[in-house]
Amino acid sequence: MRLIFITLLALLVAAVVGLGATWMTATRGTDLGTLTIGAWTARPKTGTADVDPYSRATITRNGELPVGTGDGVAFTATTDDRKKPLDGRCDVVVSGVTPAARFWTLTLYDRQGHLVANSLQRYGFTSQEIVRSADGSFEVRIASRSRSGNWLPTGGIERYALMLRLYDTPVGVATRTQRDAPMPAIATMGCP
Amino acid sequence: MIRLLLTITAGILLGAIVHLVSVLALPRIASQDAYSRLTPATKLNAVTVLPAAEPSYTLIPFLDPAFAVAVCRYDLSGGPIKLTVPVSQAYTSVSFYTRNEVAYYAINDRSAGKKVIELDLMTEAQHDELPEDEEITAADRLIIDSPTPTGLIVMKALAPEPGLMTQAQASLAASSCKVQTDQPAKQAEAPRTRR
Numbered sequence: 001m002r003l004i005f006i007t008l009l010a011l012l013v014a015a016v017v018g019l020g021a022t023w024m025t026a027t028r029g030t031d032l033g034t035l036t037i038g039a040w041t042a043r044p045k046t047g048t049a050d051v052d053p054y055s056r057a058t059i060t061r062n063g064e065l066p067v068g069t070g071d072g073v074a075f076t077a078t079t080d081d082r083k084k085p086l087d088g089r090c091d092v093v094v095s096g097v098t099p100a101a102r103f104w105t106l107t108l109y110d111r112q113g114h115l116v117a118n119s120l121q122r123y124g125f126t127s128q129e130i131v132r133s134a135d136g137s138f139e140v141r142i143a144s145r146s147r148s149g150n151w152l153p154t155g156g157i158e159r160y161a162l163m164l165r166l167y168d169t170p171v172g173v174a175t176r177t178q179r180d181a182p183m184p185a186i187a188t189m190g191c192p
Numbered sequence: 193m194i195r196l197l198l199t200i201t202a203g204i205l206l207g208a209i210v211h212l213v214s215v216l217a218l219p220r221i222a223s224q225d226a227y228s229r230l231t232p233a234t235k236l237n238a239v240t241v242l243p244a245a246e247p248s249y250t251l252i253p254f255l256d257p258a259f260a261v262a263v264c265r266y267d268l269s270g271g272p273i274k275l276t277v278p279v280s281q282a283y284t285s286v287s288f289y290t291r292n293e294v295a296y297y298a299i300n301d302r303s304a305g306k307k308v309i310e311l312d313l314m315t316e317a318q319h320d321e322l323p324e325d326e327e328i329t330a331a332d333r334l335i336i337d338s339p340t341p342t343g344l345i346v347m348k349a350l351a352p353e354p355g356l357m358t359q360a361q362a363s364l365a366a367s368s369c370k371v372q373t374d375q376p377a378k379q380a381e382a383p384r385t386r387r
Contacts, residue, residue, distance in 0.1 A: 006199045013203025018210025026218065049296045049339070057218040059293050060225040064254055065346055068287035068298025074254075102302070103283050103350055105258045113253025115245060121354075123245070123257040128282075128352035165256055167283055167350070168300050 026061045030054045035175055037183045039083075040075040040164065044173045047073065062113065072101070072167035078111075078159075080186040086162065088116075088144055088154030090191035094162065095139040096184035101169035103127050106140060108152055109161050116160065118153035124163075125150060138184075162186070219292040226252055226293050227265070227344055234265045237273065239347070239369050241361055258352070260360035264345040264369035268338060271371045272314035279307050280349035280363035282356070286311070287348070290340040297336050304334075311336055312372070313345070345369060 032052045033045045046055045047069035059066055067074045079085050086092060098104050107124030110116055115123040125140060131150055132138045141147040144156040154160060164183070171181045219225070229251050234240040243249055245257035255261060260280075266273050277286055279301040286309055287298040301309060312335045314322075319337050347367055349360035 010203040014206030017207025021211040022214040060219040060222040063226045068295040070298035071285040115247045117247040126258045
């Protein structure tokens, strides 16, 4: 009787620990092979054949199609530079320059990876449509209500993610630091 | 007490094994991966242009809304596939995914260096059976080996401004992805096809 109880307990612990850890890593991701610059993280290896098993599990679970390395690289940010989660009710400013690339796009998603509905039908900016200042830098204002300049509407959702994708770029597996890839800063300016 | 601690330790060790096995098995057992999601919406060995990304489109998460996207879901068991994608004005790329969404190859219009991206996709076995002389005459042909017999080819054309989206979609609609039938290589690989 006691042996049965102990075996069952061990198996229960094993199931909870094992599947729990898998669920955690598949939903939240791991730090394996990540490139972090400021608030932005990328996993350049997800676009190659030697993608790590954790990223593979996440990709298949979510039904994503990662950007291939010969195509580009995708950076994601879910917080600002001070680690404050991006809040759609606040004013957030993304400013600065981007690493060398033929094109880039900046897109706003909800945490499930879907676009957020808004009256303007604007879900992001491409490097061609953005308004820049004389020195080539840009400033995107992300807010629920309209703002002057490059306004990216949030639809007022509480949590969102930003994705900066660089296409045809030297940034990739070999990139390590901000100096190789100057990413724009993300700052929360004010919350109602 | 000691026995209980031992039990929990054994459980955690076993749990670590369960974790590793399940992480490695997840890509194979996942039923909601991109390939399965796209199966009802796409044709086999043909190009399907996906609808423009908008909030109501939730099939594939994290698609770039600035791009027109077309998918060719391929099955190489009937022979190699020939892919031609005309280059759009701004930026065009072609990415290849295995059945389990491993992005094993991607190319963009600049690295292709022509007005049309032309590729032959085949399994390694089909590549090995290509006649030698054909390999030489086809020196300008780009041959890609697919690690799995089925998978996805994703073609993307950038619309730098929203107004150019229709144009980008039209350029992708002109691409073709079909099984090569007029090839001597087809006969060579025929004995290997599984029935």
